[in-house]
Amino acid sequence: MSDKLQRRLFHIYSVGSLLGFATKQRVSSLGWLLLVGVPSVGFMCLIYPRDTLFRLFGILAALIIVAFFAALSRRAKLRVNRHMPAYGTVGETIEYTVECANSGRFTLANYYLQDLAPDPRPSKPLFLNGREPGEELRNGFDRRYLAYRWMWMTRRRLLFKSKPMMGETLAVGAKGTMRLQFSPLRRGVIQMERMQVILPDPMGVFQRVSRAEQESDTLIVLPKRYAFDGVNFQGQSRNQLGGDSTSSLAGQSGEFVSLREYRPGDPPKHIHWPSWGKAGKPIIKEYEDIFFPRYGLILDTAVKAEQEDIFEEAISIAATFVCSLDTEQALLDLMFVQQGARVVTVGKNVERVDKMLEVLAGLEMESQPDWEALRKMVLSHADALTTCIVVLCDWNDERAHLVNRLAASGVQLCVLLVIDGENEPVLVEDSSVSIVQIKVGQAEAGLSALARF
Template sequence: MGRMNVAWLRASLYPGLRRLERWQRFQHQGLTPLGRFVLGLGFAAAIFGIDPRLNQLYQLFTLALSLLLFAGLAAVVDGRWRRGQVSASRELPRTASVGTPLDYRVRLHCRGRRTWRAWFLTERLPDPTPTRAQFRDSRQGADAGDAWFDRLMGYPRWRRLLAANRAVRVGEPQAVDHLSVNQLTQVRLRLTPLRRGYLRLPGLWLTRPDPLGLVQVRVRVPREQSLLVLPRRYPAPRLSLPGRRQYQPGGWTLAGAVGDSQEFIGLREYRPGDSPRLIHWPSWARSGSPQVKEFQDEFFTRHALVLDTFAASVSLNAGDARDASDATFEAAVSVAASLCDRIGDEDSLLDLLFVGAETYCFTGGRGLGGVGQFLEILACAQPAAAGSVAQLEQALRGRIGQLSALVLVLLAFDAPRRKLVRTLARAGLPLRILVISTRDAPALNAGWSGPPAQPIHPERIGEGLAQVVE
């Protein structure tokens, strides 16, 4: 089948798969277990009672359909009548971590005229339905083990895309026995973030079964809030990197800023040849003689943690699926997050450098921000949409003179990345090279005579970091 025909087939299948997902979600969230049993019973009766001359099962189908329609109508009327009578607010922390359960409180305020009894509270989750562009891209969610028919129809890939798009997992709905009028009711909920970045919570649901116990009455409680989810971290040894102190133009308080300012140490009398820009005018006004600001240069240790963001080049060279390259990038982010407070000592600076839409360099340590700042930055890091490793090499060339050592977190160890390592090694910088790879160290370093690279398996990050030589 031609490529155009396959693309047309995927485009035509998307609306049907989207409707199927909505139907499955309705069965899971809109029906009670008893309601799902009645629905299945009705379908079975419709199939086996299709000929009314042979049996009377069509009556069972009619009964099941009538019960579900009546219960559904009652649930819709009850939910619409109660809409807008309850407001909510969450007590969320500023940040959370991937894979770590988060317990928080929700305050409910009932503005209706009657007390609400025997309800359940749960979060409304962001819609994980894949977009049309996601589904049409055959690399997203692909699996080499899929049969040709599965690859053609795309349903297994659709299920994997749904799982990949789910940003959060919530706990069981919590019972709310009473919602008294004009009183605050506190309920504890739990969620577990599954992806880093900003998590948007659109609101909450108040639910209870209808009088027949078949359909869930659902009342939407609008309350949109966002939560920054930090990358998953793993225990890692402290990296004692060799390297000498380097001259830092601007001193350590201005090491992360742009410009040539130096560290201010005091005032002195003006001497011929001093720049007029150094004159301290308030002191001249007080003393009657010109005073200038005096600075001193500083030398200290400054390391760099470099994150490789060029995941597209890895998948293009290796022919992997896009979700495999995404998993490799997420593993690299977790490695960088685990090491951002394990490099150097308290008297050194650390630069976090990566390439996105532009080159980003963030400096921490010695009063310029700590691990929290780096984690928030890494939470929002994304793979570079275009470009090559040469951009990373160019960004590092201008900083080599200020750095004492580097830690490279690479997505592969192919020719462009080996060229980058060779360039940095020629500059005399101590290097620690960590590569996200499923290969072992001898296979990864085959044919390579430069600084050795240490592989870290994307599914065994903690084990790989524990083997990092101090």
């Protein structure tokens, strides 16, 4: 198919989707019934000229005209301020409060408020270069005109669904409060800036839509997490100092042990000043070193567009592990590829778990992963790790090499492979460790069946 035709199709679908959405917002179900009924009755009048049909045609046409101008005459100038939670979770209804102020010249009654999701239409590069899963199996007409690709992309990019809620009557200058809700469909960062005031006509045929005056609000939708009791990792702490006195600034120590002479490099905060005064030279308080575990979590982001369901399941599994580990007495390193190899650490005196969940909420698929950079980064952390959890979305030579290098370093491994729920288990070759395969849609059962480590 020529690029020229694809670009034309993009513009046609983009404009058509916009017009269709705008029309759907402004015409009710009754309105569509009347818009279809009036031409039908008019056609019947031409074939069967009866007074009854002419009267019916006149009544329906008059109803449409009156409703149209009644909706057109409605005005609203509403200032809104949202009070939203900082986080939401995929699949869980989010409720929030909206403060409304009528800054218009008329009393506002019989209206609805609705927060719309960001525009789900794909960009031109995404539409031209992306592919719908199973697109190659469609007939020639569908592959040529790409209507199903467009519908699939817009459906996958819709972040949440909401319903209009009726607002209370507000006099000029009056303020009120109402509650709205919506259900997130996908993880990510949502910019809330499309609240609309819906003004129906008295007969409910048409409705005018007006944009409310508002400030942009941000909501972070975290990945779905599963009920999971955790895994009893039996690995030993590997030289990760910690304890009650651990500080994110300097010094790792436990209980006080003894006093000794100062050595170059000792932290000044451990100087025992009374002993220095008596001895005439610096004396240091020595503490017992306490060790605590450090875990690694490697997430596979090298995923094709048609494997999006697998990628989302892998992120949910990773988020489940993040929430199940006790990071109050441990550290957790999340390692992945996103425009280069990256590592995010949470745990004792470093960052809260919320930080890692935010990172997982914003992760995207990586089309050109740098496996060598990921291997170097992972192996550089291996000596400090108690256990490493590896969540994979596929199996090939690059992934096998990564897993085998980790196993050779001596770190304890827990390797999970997420597979399509409709496919048979993947034949895993060239792996020196056992791999647990979890099907999409059966993650909770797969996690609960994990053997203890």
